[in-house]
Amino acid sequence: MKLLALDTSTEACSVALRLNDEVLALDEVCPQQHSKRVLPMVQQLLSDAGLTLSQLDGLVFGKGPGSFTGVRIGVGVAQGLAFGADLPLYGISTLAAMAQAAQRLHQAxxxxxxxxxxxxxxxxxxxxxxxxGVMQLQGLEQAIRPELLQPRTHSAECTAVGTGWQTYGAVLQQWQPAQSTDILYPSARDMLTLAGPAWQAGSFVAAEQAEPSYVRDTVSWQKLPGR
Incomplete structure (x- = not known):
């Protein structure tokens, strides 16, 4: 199984290549530079592996949630590569990828x-x-004010990942104490792990069927003073 994954949905730009049991990965924190960096990173990994795009079995992309622009870049690049090489696609949640990283790095x-x-x-x-060994979503992903999260029905030991804990840590820790980590952004490496079962199940789709997951589809913009 030869799969390439890419993600541009957050401040990080991430690309990973799976060759059977071996994984090569590149991760950079490069805000607003994703459109310039993602294709060179893809080419670097393919060159390091001695492969061309057409030799891959499929592509995996970070479908969001995250930055609207970043999500669109990732989906668009993945679709363009898939169309050019006639490869199937599969989208992975950025939240799920961070959860999988917590399992890989901290046995969460x-x-x-x-x-x-x-x-x-x-x-x-x-x-x-x-x-x-795969992280499974409990309930639904949502866009929500931290103070509006519903009380949890159980108090099992939890691990915290993502920039939301960095920004709203006091509120979130009061809602549910959790073990903090240094995992702030998703990595394409973990998207490959999550995509494995989907590949085995035949769940990859044609390029034109690839869709983002914004979670928050509508945005209310507040008018700035004096505008």
Whole structure:
């Protein structure tokens, strides 16, 4: 199985290549530079592996949530590459990818993932590790003000990931104490792990069927004073 994953949905730009059991990955924090960096990073990994795009089996992309512009860049680049090489696609949640990173790096079993969504909101999802070592979403991903999160029905030890915990840590820790980590952004490496079961199940789709997941589809802009 040869899969390439890319993500540009947050401040980080991430690309990873899976060759059977081996993974090559590049991660850069480069705000507003994703459109310039993502294709060179893809080419670097393919060159390091001695592969061309057409030799891959499929592409994986970060479908969001995250920056609207960043999500669109990632989906657009993935679709362009897929059309050119006639490859199938599969989208992975950025929140799920961070949860999977917590399992890989900290052996976490229950993860609360939160991305700063601006406008006093977070993109939020709760994940639980299944028996195969893959993080599974509990409930729904949502865009919500941190103080409006509903009380949890259980108090199992949780791991915190994402910039939402950095920005709204005091509120979130009061709502549910969680073990803090240094995982702020999703990595394409973990998207490959999550895409494995989808590949085995035949869930990859044609390029024209790839869709983003903004979670928050409508945005209310406040008029600036004097404008």
């Amino acid at each position: 079993r229950q993860v609360l993932a939160a991305i700063d969504a601006r406008m006093a909101e977070i993109y939020f999802g709760e994940y639980q590790l299944d028996d195969s």
